[in-house]
Every structure is written in C-alpha cells, then in structure tokens.
Amino acid sequence: MKQSLSIILPCHNESTSLSVVLEKLTYLYPDAELIVVDDASDDNSADIAETTGAKVIRHPYNMGNGAAIKSGARAASGDILVFMDADGQHHPEDISRLLAEIDAGYDMAIGARSAQTQASFARKLANGFYNKLASWVVGQKIADLTSGFRAVRASKFKAFLYLLPNTFSYPTTITMAFFRAGYSLKYVPIHAGQRQGKSHIKLFNDGVRFLLIIFKIGTLYAxxxxxxxxxxxxxxxxxxxxxxxxxxxxxxxxxxxxxxxxxxxxxxxxxxxxxxxxxxxxxxxx
Missing domain, CATH: 1.10.287 (Helix Hairpins)
Structure with missing residues (x-):
C-alpha cells in the first residue's frame, strides 16, 4: 500500500529561497502535503507559501525551529514525514533517497552533510565532536547528529513530540530518542548547498545551548x-x-x-x- 507523504518546512524570513524550494517540491511530489510553518517572519514568506498552495501555519511570535517542527508534525496527515530547511540548503531531489531507505524498512533516514558543506569551521568542529560523543554513547556510528533534513515514520515521530525542545537542538533529541527506543536509523550522504539569506543561529547563544546537547545525549540514551x-x-x-x-x-x-x-x-x-x-x-x- 502506497504511504502518504507530508513535507514540512520550518520558515523564518526565507522569502528569497522559499518560492524556488516549493516549486521544486510541487513538481517532484505533486501528491504530497506541503506544510510551511512560518515562525513569525518579518517578510512575506507566509504569503509566498500560500500562493504555491502549501498549507501555512503561522506562529504569533518567534517560537524557535523545534517549535515549528512540532507544529508542522501535529498538522501533518501523512504516513511519512519529511523535514527540510526552507533556505535552499537541502535539495528536494535528495528526498527520494531518504524515502528509499524508509521503503527498505528503516524508521528514520537522515541526510548526512559532508564536512566540506558545513557552514563554518567552528560549526564543523562542534558537529564533529557531537557526532563522536553520540557514537560512543550509542555504540554505533552517527554521521550527522544535528542534521535537520530527515524522513521518518509519522506515528513513531509523533510519539516523541513531548520530548522535543523548541530550539535548534531538536534533531539531537529525536535521534537519541529513536536509538533508545530501538528504532532503526539510516544516514544518507548529501551535499548541503549554500543557504540563501542570513543564518538564524547565533554563535554564542546557540553555542551555549549546543553544549547542553552533551548532557542531553547522555540523559536521553544512557x-x-x-x-x-x-x-x-x-x-x-x-x-x-x-x-x-x-x-x-x-x-x-x-x-x-x-x-x-x-x-x-x-x-x-x-x-x-x-x-x-x-x-x-x-x-x-x-
């Protein structure tokens, strides 16, 4: 039986790239449910999404990337959920590779960015450390702990919504939750493109939050x-x-x-x- 698909894009001031991403998604997956969660953008991102026919969820104020993910997941009706950025970093053409792993029996497929496509040296260094730490904790190789590009079975993802934070660290939480629950994960190598517009990650504030990931990794798994x-x-x-x-x-x-x-x-x-x-x-x- 063919499983229905929902593609969820958290969005905050992504008007420069959103229309291109949605056009590609509409062309590649005309039957998919497209959900754009506008996290209180200052530009016309939500209006652009509506003109393409996507389902738009508007946050009354900026609640965070993780909160947008949760809003999108709650509103999604698909059996399979795909999460991707609206800034052009994730290529819609790679979705089929993630879905192929779900069809093969995996519960979640994650796009693993190569070291060459990390946004900065500092972020590359931090992600490398998190990957090695998480790999040691779970006893399996984790290629990209913080990647937000993933496909997952909806029923299993939604069971852990209450665990997810409202910040950018949601990928870490859901990854460790799936490992702890004994669900199967597969990493698929991808090439992340250059984002359009300004990054929403603040180096100091989110750097402190990412340090807490170290403790979250341990407390969520072992x-x-x-x-x-x-x-x-x-x-x-x-x-x-x-x-x-x-x-x-x-x-x-x-x-x-x-x-x-x-x-x-x-x-x-x-x-x-x-x-x-x-x-x-x-x-x-x-």
Whole structure:
C-alpha cells in the first residue's frame, strides 16, 4: 500500500529561497502535503507559501525551529514525514533517497552533510565532536547528529513530540530518542548547498545551548555512560588526595571526604536517571 507523504518546512524570513524550494517540491511530489510553518517572519514568506498552495501555519511570535517542527508534525496527515530547511540548503531531489531507505524498512533516514558543506569551521568542529560523543554513547556510528533534513515514520515521530525542545537542538533529541527506543536509523550522504539569506543561529547563544546537547545525549540514551566517568574521576581524585595527605600528614582530610561523597552522589544521580529513562521509554513502547 502506497504511504502518504507530508513535507514540512520550518520558515523564518526565507522569502528569497522559499518560492524556488516549493516549486521544486510541487513538481517532484505533486501528491504530497506541503506544510510551511512560518515562525513569525518579518517578510512575506507566509504569503509566498500560500500562493504555491502549501498549507501555512503561522506562529504569533518567534517560537524557535523545534517549535515549528512540532507544529508542522501535529498538522501533518501523512504516513511519512519529511523535514527540510526552507533556505535552499537541502535539495528536494535528495528526498527520494531518504524515502528509499524508509521503503527498505528503516524508521528514520537522515541526510548526512559532508564536512566540506558545513557552514563554518567552528560549526564543523562542534558537529564533529557531537557526532563522536553520540557514537560512543550509542555504540554505533552517527554521521550527522544535528542534521535537520530527515524522513521518518509519522506515528513513531509523533510519539516523541513531548520530548522535543523548541530550539535548534531538536534533531539531537529525536535521534537519541529513536536509538533508545530501538528504532532503526539510516544516514544518507548529501551535499548541503549554500543557504540563501542570513543564518538564524547565533554563535554564542546557540553555542551555549549546543553544549547542553552533551548532557542531553547522555540523559536521553544512557545516563550512566555520562555520569559514570565523572563519578569515577571524582573517586580517583579522592583516592589520590587521600593517599597524598596520609603520607604527608598522616590523616584523612575534609577535602578527601568531599571528593568521595561527590563521587557517590554523582553515581547515584546517574543510577536514578537511568531508571527514569528506562521507565520513560518503556511507557512509550507499550
């Protein structure tokens, strides 16, 4: 049975590229449901989308990229959801490659950008670090943790909407949620084009948010993999400090006790987080 398709484009001031992207999508997928989520644009992006026949959802104020994704997913009626940027970076011609992996049985297919197509050296460095960290946590190679170009089975994606943040870190959250739930993912190499217009990512503000991704990776998939090494480090510091004070002063100091106590508390936090995470996903799987 042929599955219906919804293509969702979060949009904020993308009037320079939106019409071209929508024209290509309409030509390639005339039967698909096109949804443009206008996140309180200052330009005429929403009007452009309406003239092409796309379904337009307007946010009353700027709520964030992740919020636009959630609004689009809630409004979508398709069995398969495709998420892509409206700024021209993602090529509509690559959608067929993602859908082919869904047809092959994968639950989510993600467009993995090559290092040469990253927007800047700083972003390339950060994404490389996130990819390696996430790969270590899940025990599988993750080619592009933060890519927003993906196709996914609607029923499984919508089950995790409550987890998704309203910011640009939504791809990380949904990727780790799928891994934790035991769903299958496939990365498809793509070439991301040069975006039209100005980037909406603020280097400092979103850089701080992206640092929180490190903790989100651990807490969404395997908390003890994150808290365990930190606890062990504190324990070893306490052990070495105790050995030092014992041989120099012949006593056990308050600092040594503090390090041992901190190690125990961090481990217990990780253990409780692990149990909470297990309960969270067990409820969603039933």
């Amino acid at each position: 908390p003890l993999k994150l808290f365990g090494p930190i606890s062990l480090l504190n324990f070893l510091m306490g052990l070495f400090y105790y050995a030092y004070t014992y041989f120099t002063d012949g006593r056990f100091t308050n600092m040594g006790a503090l390090l041992f106590t901190t190690a125990l508390l961090i481990f217990l936090i990780g253990l409780v987080s692990e149990q909470i995470t297990s309960l969270l996903y067990s409820e969603k799987m039933h």
